[in-house]
Amino acid sequence: MYKVYGDMLSGNCYKIKLIMNFLEIEHEWIHIDILTSETHMDSFRMMNPNARIPVLKINEGKYLWESNAILNYLAQDTIYLPTDRYEKSIALQWQFFEQYSHEPYIATARYIKKYLGLPKNREGEYLSKQEGGHKALSLMEEQLKKSKFFLGDKPTIADICLYAYTHVAEEGGFSLAEYRNIQRWFSDFVLIPGYVKMDRENV
Protein backbone atom coordinates (compact mmCIF):
# COMPACT_ATOMS: atom_id res chain seq x y z
CA MET A 1 0.00 0.00 0.00
CA TYR A 2 1.20 3.51 -0.82
CA LYS A 3 2.36 5.70 2.03
CA VAL A 4 2.16 9.48 1.76
CA TYR A 5 4.30 11.64 4.04
CA GLY A 6 2.70 15.05 4.25
CA ASP A 7 0.79 17.76 6.04
CA MET A 8 -2.80 18.36 5.01
CA LEU A 9 -2.43 22.11 5.56
CA SER A 10 0.06 22.19 2.68
CA GLY A 11 -1.41 22.70 -0.78
CA ASN A 12 1.30 20.52 -2.30
CA CYS A 13 0.18 17.66 -0.05
CA TYR A 14 -3.50 18.37 -0.67
CA LYS A 15 -2.90 17.70 -4.39
CA ILE A 16 -1.96 14.13 -3.48
CA LYS A 17 -4.96 13.73 -1.18
CA LEU A 18 -7.24 14.84 -4.03
CA ILE A 19 -5.88 12.47 -6.67
CA MET A 20 -5.88 9.59 -4.17
CA ASN A 21 -9.56 10.28 -3.46
CA PHE A 22 -10.59 10.88 -7.09
CA LEU A 23 -9.00 7.58 -8.08
CA GLU A 24 -9.97 5.74 -4.88
CA ILE A 25 -6.40 4.64 -4.27
CA GLU A 26 -5.83 2.99 -0.92
CA HIS A 27 -3.03 4.67 1.00
CA GLU A 28 -1.73 5.43 4.45
CA TRP A 29 -1.21 9.10 5.35
CA ILE A 30 1.69 9.85 7.68
CA HIS A 31 1.64 13.32 9.15
CA ILE A 32 4.88 15.29 8.95
CA ASP A 33 5.12 18.55 10.86
CA ILE A 34 6.98 21.18 8.82
CA LEU A 35 6.88 23.79 11.57
CA THR A 36 8.92 21.56 13.88
CA SER A 37 11.40 20.77 11.06
CA GLU A 38 10.51 17.10 10.92
CA THR A 39 11.50 17.18 7.24
CA HIS A 40 15.09 17.87 8.26
CA MET A 41 15.49 14.68 10.29
CA ASP A 42 17.76 12.00 8.84
CA SER A 43 14.91 9.51 8.59
CA PHE A 44 13.01 11.96 6.38
CA ARG A 45 15.99 13.06 4.27
CA MET A 46 16.66 9.44 3.50
CA MET A 47 13.35 9.54 1.60
CA ASN A 48 13.76 13.04 0.19
CA PRO A 49 17.19 14.68 0.43
CA ASN A 50 15.52 17.98 -0.50
CA ALA A 51 13.69 17.86 2.85
CA ARG A 52 10.25 18.74 1.50
CA ILE A 53 6.79 17.27 1.68
CA PRO A 54 4.99 15.43 0.15
CA VAL A 55 6.85 12.17 -0.39
CA LEU A 56 5.23 9.06 -1.88
CA LYS A 57 6.56 5.72 -0.69
CA ILE A 58 5.83 3.16 -3.39
CA ASN A 59 7.59 0.34 -1.59
CA GLU A 60 10.75 -0.30 0.42
CA GLY A 61 13.48 1.99 -0.94
CA LYS A 62 11.28 3.32 -3.76
CA TYR A 63 10.30 6.91 -3.10
CA LEU A 64 9.06 9.79 -5.23
CA TRP A 65 9.02 13.47 -4.29
CA GLU A 66 7.81 16.72 -5.90
CA SER A 67 4.03 16.92 -5.73
CA ASN A 68 3.56 17.30 -9.48
CA ALA A 69 5.79 14.34 -10.30
CA ILE A 70 3.68 12.29 -7.86
CA LEU A 71 0.49 13.49 -9.59
CA ASN A 72 1.85 12.33 -12.95
CA TYR A 73 2.83 8.97 -11.48
CA LEU A 74 -0.53 8.30 -9.86
CA ALA A 75 -2.59 9.59 -12.79
CA GLN A 76 -0.88 7.49 -15.45
CA ASP A 77 -3.41 5.45 -17.46
CA THR A 78 -6.36 7.23 -15.83
CA ILE A 79 -8.76 9.92 -17.08
CA TYR A 80 -6.81 12.57 -15.15
CA LEU A 81 -3.81 12.40 -17.51
CA PRO A 82 -4.41 12.71 -21.27
CA THR A 83 -2.67 10.14 -23.46
CA ASP A 84 -2.29 12.43 -26.46
CA ARG A 85 1.29 13.68 -26.65
CA TYR A 86 0.42 17.37 -27.01
CA GLU A 87 -2.39 17.36 -24.43
CA LYS A 88 -0.18 15.58 -21.92
CA SER A 89 2.52 18.21 -22.47
CA ILE A 90 0.02 21.02 -21.96
CA ALA A 91 -0.92 19.45 -18.60
CA LEU A 92 2.79 19.55 -17.71
CA GLN A 93 3.04 23.13 -18.96
CA TRP A 94 0.43 24.21 -16.41
CA GLN A 95 2.16 22.25 -13.68
CA PHE A 96 5.50 23.91 -14.34
CA PHE A 97 3.67 27.25 -14.50
CA GLU A 98 2.23 26.47 -11.08
CA GLN A 99 5.60 25.71 -9.52
CA TYR A 100 7.43 28.68 -11.01
CA SER A 101 4.89 31.46 -11.55
CA HIS A 102 2.10 30.71 -9.07
CA GLU A 103 3.18 28.80 -5.95
CA PRO A 104 6.18 31.04 -5.06
CA TYR A 105 3.78 34.01 -4.85
CA ILE A 106 0.44 32.66 -3.72
CA ALA A 107 1.55 29.83 -1.44
CA THR A 108 4.42 31.82 0.03
CA ALA A 109 2.20 34.83 0.85
CA ARG A 110 -0.28 32.44 2.47
CA TYR A 111 2.48 30.77 4.46
CA ILE A 112 3.77 34.10 5.78
CA LYS A 113 0.26 35.27 6.67
CA LYS A 114 -1.46 32.12 7.88
CA TYR A 115 1.36 30.00 9.33
CA LEU A 116 3.68 32.72 10.58
CA GLY A 117 1.07 35.36 11.45
CA LEU A 118 2.56 38.06 9.17
CA PRO A 119 5.51 39.09 11.37
CA LYS A 120 6.88 42.61 10.84
CA ASN A 121 10.21 41.41 9.44
CA ARG A 122 8.50 39.54 6.60
CA GLU A 123 5.95 42.20 5.69
CA GLY A 124 8.03 43.49 2.77
CA GLU A 125 8.40 40.00 1.34
CA TYR A 126 4.66 39.39 1.82
CA LEU A 127 3.75 42.57 -0.04
CA SER A 128 6.21 41.81 -2.83
CA LYS A 129 4.29 38.60 -3.58
CA GLN A 130 1.03 40.34 -4.48
CA GLU A 131 1.87 41.46 -8.01
CA GLY A 132 3.19 38.08 -9.16
CA GLY A 133 0.25 36.31 -7.54
CA HIS A 134 -2.29 38.45 -9.38
CA LYS A 135 -0.40 37.97 -12.63
CA ALA A 136 -0.75 34.19 -12.23
CA LEU A 137 -4.43 34.50 -11.32
CA SER A 138 -5.13 36.71 -14.35
CA LEU A 139 -3.54 34.18 -16.64
CA MET A 140 -5.65 31.39 -15.14
CA GLU A 141 -8.75 33.57 -15.48
CA GLU A 142 -8.05 34.03 -19.21
CA GLN A 143 -7.73 30.29 -19.77
CA LEU A 144 -10.87 29.51 -17.76
CA LYS A 145 -12.80 31.95 -19.92
CA LYS A 146 -12.05 29.64 -22.83
CA SER A 147 -12.59 26.23 -21.28
CA LYS A 148 -14.41 24.63 -18.35
CA PHE A 149 -11.24 23.02 -16.98
CA PHE A 150 -7.65 23.76 -17.98
CA LEU A 151 -7.56 21.21 -20.77
CA GLY A 152 -11.17 21.28 -21.88
CA ASP A 153 -14.36 19.73 -20.56
CA LYS A 154 -12.79 17.25 -18.15
CA PRO A 155 -10.57 17.80 -15.13
CA THR A 156 -6.94 16.66 -15.31
CA ILE A 157 -3.93 16.85 -13.01
CA ALA A 158 -3.42 20.41 -14.30
CA ASP A 159 -6.63 21.37 -12.45
CA ILE A 160 -5.73 19.41 -9.33
CA CYS A 161 -2.33 21.07 -9.25
CA LEU A 162 -3.69 24.62 -9.67
CA TYR A 163 -6.73 24.20 -7.45
CA ALA A 164 -4.66 23.37 -4.38
CA TYR A 165 -3.28 26.84 -3.62
CA THR A 166 -5.69 28.92 -5.70
CA HIS A 167 -8.76 28.02 -3.67
CA VAL A 168 -7.06 29.30 -0.51
CA ALA A 169 -5.40 32.29 -2.18
CA GLU A 170 -7.47 34.66 -0.05
CA GLU A 171 -5.57 33.38 2.99
CA GLY A 172 -2.52 34.93 1.33
CA GLY A 173 -4.28 38.24 0.87
CA PHE A 174 -5.38 37.74 -2.75
CA SER A 175 -8.99 38.80 -3.27
CA LEU A 176 -10.66 36.56 -5.84
CA ALA A 177 -13.74 38.76 -6.23
CA GLU A 178 -12.80 39.92 -9.73
CA TYR A 179 -11.89 36.47 -11.01
CA ARG A 180 -15.31 35.24 -12.08
CA ASN A 181 -14.11 32.31 -14.14
CA ILE A 182 -11.84 31.07 -11.40
CA GLN A 183 -14.84 31.10 -9.06
CA ARG A 184 -16.95 29.25 -11.62
CA TRP A 185 -14.11 26.70 -11.95
CA PHE A 186 -14.07 26.23 -8.15
CA SER A 187 -17.76 25.35 -8.26
CA ASP A 188 -17.17 22.82 -11.04
CA PHE A 189 -14.14 21.37 -9.28
CA VAL A 190 -15.92 20.51 -6.03
CA LEU A 191 -18.41 18.42 -8.03
CA ILE A 192 -15.72 15.92 -9.09
CA PRO A 193 -16.67 12.59 -7.47
CA GLY A 194 -14.39 11.96 -4.51
CA TYR A 195 -13.71 15.64 -3.84
CA VAL A 196 -12.44 16.22 -0.35
CA LYS A 197 -11.86 19.53 1.40
CA MET A 198 -8.45 20.68 2.48
CA ASP A 199 -7.90 20.37 6.22
CA ARG A 200 -7.87 23.84 7.70
CA GLU A 201 -6.27 22.99 11.04
CA ASN A 202 -4.10 20.07 11.98
CA VAL A 203 -5.64 17.85 14.64
Next chain:
Amino acid sequence: MYKVYGDMLSGNCYKIKLIMNFLEIEHEWIHIDILTSETHMDSFRMMNPNARIPVLKINEGKYLWESNAILNYLAQDTIYLPTDRYEKSIALQWQFFEQYSHEPYIATARYIKKYLGLPKNREGEYLSKQEGGHKALSLMEEQLKKSKFFLGDKPTIADICLYAYTHVAEEGGFSLAEYRNIQRWFSDFVLIPGYVKMDRENV
Protein backbone atom coordinates in the same frame (compact mmCIF):
# COMPACT_ATOMS: atom_id res chain seq x y z
CA MET B 1 8.93 22.37 -39.14
CA TYR B 2 9.17 23.29 -35.46
CA LYS B 3 9.88 26.89 -34.57
CA VAL B 4 11.56 27.78 -31.29
CA TYR B 5 11.25 31.31 -29.92
CA GLY B 6 14.13 31.89 -27.55
CA ASP B 7 17.41 33.48 -26.58
CA MET B 8 20.48 31.25 -26.58
CA LEU B 9 21.90 33.08 -23.55
CA SER B 10 19.00 31.71 -21.50
CA GLY B 11 19.54 28.32 -19.89
CA ASN B 12 15.86 27.48 -20.32
CA CYS B 13 16.22 28.00 -24.08
CA TYR B 14 19.55 26.16 -24.20
CA LYS B 15 17.73 23.05 -22.92
CA ILE B 16 15.66 23.07 -26.10
CA LYS B 17 18.70 23.63 -28.31
CA LEU B 18 20.37 20.61 -26.70
CA ILE B 19 17.48 18.19 -27.15
CA MET B 20 16.95 19.38 -30.72
CA ASN B 21 20.61 18.65 -31.45
CA PHE B 22 20.75 15.33 -29.60
CA LEU B 23 17.71 14.11 -31.51
CA GLU B 24 18.66 15.82 -34.78
CA ILE B 25 15.26 17.51 -35.02
CA GLU B 26 15.00 20.07 -37.77
CA HIS B 27 13.82 23.42 -36.46
CA GLU B 28 13.96 27.13 -37.00
CA TRP B 29 15.29 29.29 -34.17
CA ILE B 30 13.73 32.74 -33.79
CA HIS B 31 15.66 35.06 -31.55
CA ILE B 32 13.64 36.87 -28.88
CA ASP B 33 15.34 39.61 -26.90
CA ILE B 34 14.28 39.51 -23.25
CA LEU B 35 16.22 42.64 -22.30
CA THR B 36 14.12 44.76 -24.69
CA SER B 37 10.89 43.17 -23.40
CA GLU B 38 10.08 41.51 -26.70
CA THR B 39 8.26 38.82 -24.70
CA HIS B 40 5.71 41.43 -23.61
CA MET B 41 4.58 42.31 -27.13
CA ASP B 42 1.08 41.19 -28.11
CA SER B 43 2.42 38.97 -30.89
CA PHE B 44 4.49 37.08 -28.32
CA ARG B 45 1.82 36.90 -25.62
CA MET B 46 -0.51 35.39 -28.16
CA MET B 47 1.87 32.40 -28.13
CA ASN B 48 2.61 32.48 -24.41
CA PRO B 49 0.41 34.67 -22.19
CA ASN B 50 2.99 34.21 -19.43
CA ALA B 51 5.44 36.25 -21.53
CA ARG B 52 8.42 33.94 -21.11
CA ILE B 53 10.82 32.13 -23.39
CA PRO B 54 11.19 29.49 -24.75
CA VAL B 55 8.06 28.79 -26.78
CA LEU B 56 7.74 25.86 -29.16
CA LYS B 57 5.51 26.37 -32.18
CA ILE B 58 4.32 22.95 -33.33
CA ASN B 59 2.10 24.31 -36.07
CA GLU B 60 -0.34 27.16 -36.65
CA GLY B 61 -2.12 27.89 -33.36
CA LYS B 62 -0.42 25.00 -31.56
CA TYR B 63 2.11 26.27 -29.06
CA LEU B 64 3.83 24.86 -26.00
CA TRP B 65 5.67 26.82 -23.32
CA GLU B 66 7.64 25.97 -20.16
CA SER B 67 11.05 24.58 -21.08
CA ASN B 68 10.59 21.32 -19.20
CA ALA B 69 7.19 20.62 -20.74
CA ILE B 70 8.82 21.14 -24.15
CA LEU B 71 11.61 18.72 -23.21
CA ASN B 72 9.02 16.07 -22.32
CA TYR B 73 7.15 16.68 -25.56
CA LEU B 74 10.22 16.40 -27.78
CA ALA B 75 11.75 13.45 -25.92
CA GLN B 76 8.66 11.26 -26.03
CA ASP B 77 9.44 7.83 -27.53
CA THR B 78 13.18 8.53 -27.56
CA ILE B 79 16.05 7.30 -25.37
CA TYR B 80 16.00 10.60 -23.47
CA LEU B 81 12.70 9.81 -21.73
CA PRO B 82 12.33 6.48 -19.92
CA THR B 83 9.15 4.54 -20.64
CA ASP B 84 8.98 2.87 -17.24
CA ARG B 85 6.35 4.62 -15.12
CA TYR B 86 8.56 5.10 -12.07
CA GLU B 87 11.68 6.11 -13.99
CA LYS B 88 9.72 8.62 -16.04
CA SER B 89 8.35 10.14 -12.83
CA ILE B 90 11.83 10.39 -11.36
CA ALA B 91 12.88 12.35 -14.46
CA LEU B 92 9.96 14.70 -13.77
CA GLN B 93 10.92 14.89 -10.09
CA TRP B 94 14.33 16.30 -11.04
CA GLN B 95 12.74 18.72 -13.48
CA PHE B 96 10.38 20.11 -10.85
CA PHE B 97 13.33 20.25 -8.45
CA GLU B 98 15.18 22.29 -11.05
CA GLN B 99 12.37 24.81 -11.48
CA TYR B 100 11.65 25.25 -7.78
CA SER B 101 14.87 24.60 -5.87
CA HIS B 102 17.63 25.29 -8.40
CA GLU B 103 16.75 27.80 -11.13
CA PRO B 104 15.35 30.53 -8.82
CA TYR B 105 18.73 30.63 -7.05
CA ILE B 106 21.36 29.75 -9.62
CA ALA B 107 19.82 31.27 -12.74
CA THR B 108 18.60 34.37 -10.94
CA ALA B 109 22.00 35.06 -9.36
CA ARG B 110 23.58 34.63 -12.79
CA TYR B 111 21.03 36.96 -14.36
CA ILE B 112 21.70 39.69 -11.79
CA LYS B 113 25.47 39.32 -12.16
CA LYS B 114 25.96 38.61 -15.85
CA TYR B 115 23.03 40.37 -17.53
CA LEU B 116 22.50 43.28 -15.16
CA GLY B 117 26.12 43.73 -14.02
CA LEU B 118 25.35 43.29 -10.30
CA PRO B 119 23.83 46.71 -9.60
CA LYS B 120 24.01 48.00 -6.01
CA ASN B 121 20.24 47.82 -5.49
CA ARG B 122 20.14 44.10 -6.24
CA GLU B 123 23.23 43.09 -4.28
CA GLY B 124 21.17 41.92 -1.29
CA GLU B 125 18.99 39.74 -3.49
CA TYR B 126 22.07 38.38 -5.25
CA LEU B 127 23.72 37.41 -1.96
CA SER B 128 20.49 35.84 -0.67
CA LYS B 129 20.59 33.38 -3.58
CA GLN B 130 23.89 31.81 -2.59
CA GLU B 131 22.67 29.52 0.20
CA GLY B 132 19.79 28.00 -1.79
CA GLY B 133 22.02 27.58 -4.83
CA HIS B 134 24.62 25.64 -2.88
CA LYS B 135 21.89 23.52 -1.31
CA ALA B 136 20.71 22.51 -4.78
CA LEU B 137 24.27 21.82 -5.94
CA SER B 138 24.99 19.66 -2.88
CA LEU B 139 21.91 17.58 -3.56
CA MET B 140 22.96 17.08 -7.18
CA GLU B 141 26.47 16.17 -6.04
CA GLU B 142 25.04 13.45 -3.76
CA GLN B 143 23.03 11.93 -6.59
CA LEU B 144 25.97 12.05 -9.01
CA LYS B 145 28.09 10.17 -6.48
CA LYS B 146 25.67 7.29 -6.93
CA SER B 147 25.11 7.30 -10.69
CA LYS B 148 26.81 8.50 -13.85
CA PHE B 149 23.77 10.50 -14.97
CA PHE B 150 20.70 11.41 -12.92
CA LEU B 151 18.79 8.27 -13.79
CA GLY B 152 21.63 5.80 -14.21
CA ASP B 153 24.09 5.09 -17.00
CA LYS B 154 22.33 7.02 -19.75
CA PRO B 155 21.49 10.70 -20.07
CA THR B 156 17.80 11.72 -19.95
CA ILE B 157 15.92 15.00 -20.02
CA ALA B 158 16.63 15.26 -16.28
CA ASP B 159 20.30 15.77 -17.17
CA ILE B 160 19.55 18.18 -20.00
CA CYS B 161 17.35 20.22 -17.70
CA LEU B 162 19.89 20.41 -14.87
CA TYR B 163 22.96 20.87 -17.06
CA ALA B 164 21.66 24.10 -18.59
CA TYR B 165 22.14 26.42 -15.62
CA THR B 166 24.54 24.29 -13.57
CA HIS B 167 27.35 24.41 -16.10
CA VAL B 168 27.29 28.23 -15.98
CA ALA B 169 26.67 28.47 -12.22
CA GLU B 170 30.06 30.14 -11.73
CA GLU B 171 28.70 33.12 -13.68
CA GLY B 172 26.25 33.49 -10.78
CA GLY B 173 29.07 33.41 -8.24
CA PHE B 174 28.81 29.71 -7.34
CA SER B 175 32.23 28.09 -7.18
CA LEU B 176 32.03 24.50 -8.36
CA ALA B 177 35.53 23.55 -7.17
CA GLU B 178 34.23 21.36 -4.34
CA TYR B 179 31.64 19.55 -6.45
CA ARG B 180 33.79 16.81 -7.94
CA ASN B 181 30.94 14.64 -9.16
CA ILE B 182 29.20 17.54 -10.84
CA GLN B 183 32.44 18.27 -12.70
CA ARG B 184 32.79 14.61 -13.67
CA TRP B 185 29.16 14.72 -14.92
CA PHE B 186 29.96 17.81 -17.03
CA SER B 187 32.76 15.89 -18.73
CA ASP B 188 30.41 12.97 -19.46
CA PHE B 189 27.66 15.29 -20.67
CA VAL B 190 29.74 17.00 -23.35
CA LEU B 191 30.46 13.59 -24.89
CA ILE B 192 26.78 13.05 -25.80
CA PRO B 193 26.62 12.97 -29.62
CA GLY B 194 25.21 16.25 -30.88
CA TYR B 195 26.36 18.26 -27.87
CA VAL B 196 26.47 21.96 -28.61
CA LYS B 197 27.85 24.74 -26.45
CA MET B 198 25.68 27.47 -25.01
CA ASP B 199 26.09 30.77 -26.84
CA ARG B 200 27.93 33.11 -24.56
CA GLU B 201 27.12 36.36 -26.34
CA ASN B 202 24.27 37.15 -28.67
CA VAL B 203 25.40 38.02 -32.16
